[in-house]
Amino acid sequence: MHTLKSVKERFDEVGVTDKFGTKKEIKELPNILADDEIINYATSGFLEGNTWLLVTTNKRVIFLDKGMLFGMKQKEIALNKINSISQKRGLMMGEIHIWDGADKFHITHCKKETIQPFIDATNKAIEELNNGSYIMGSSDKSNLSQIKELKELLDMGAISEDEFNSQKEKLLG
Structure with a gap:
């Protein structure tokens, strides 16, 4: 069972540095993760006009947006459904693009230094899933x-x- 403490420890282990505007989402993450799910990396960015927490695990990519007063928006893509993941980097910020066949998730305003680790962690998880490592x-x-x-x-x-x-x-x- 995941706890807020174990999530924060895992974030430290994998080098997650960008938690901008996602404290409420991080607090909610232990309730969303499956017991056997492993966090590989996380970052934040803008999606649908709000700041979202993006978490890549050994099973899926999770998008979380907890409202100011109430409500939780959650989207996810199973790793085996991801067709492509790409990036666009500017001077300080960048974008992550994820295609799952039917949809394209276009996440903007990501810290530039977190984009490549997020993509690498996601691609590694996809590869390990395809090779049966998980x-x-x-x-x-x-x-x-x-x-x-x-x-x-x-x-x-x-x-x-x-x-x-x-x-x-x-x-x-």
């Missing part, structure tokens, strides 16, 4: 079968000993 989220497999699958990946040389031990420890948790 097998922890499989709801139809027991932890034991997941550990067996990890061991096979280790034996094949597809993952390192450290990766195997880390994932096994999480599964045995």
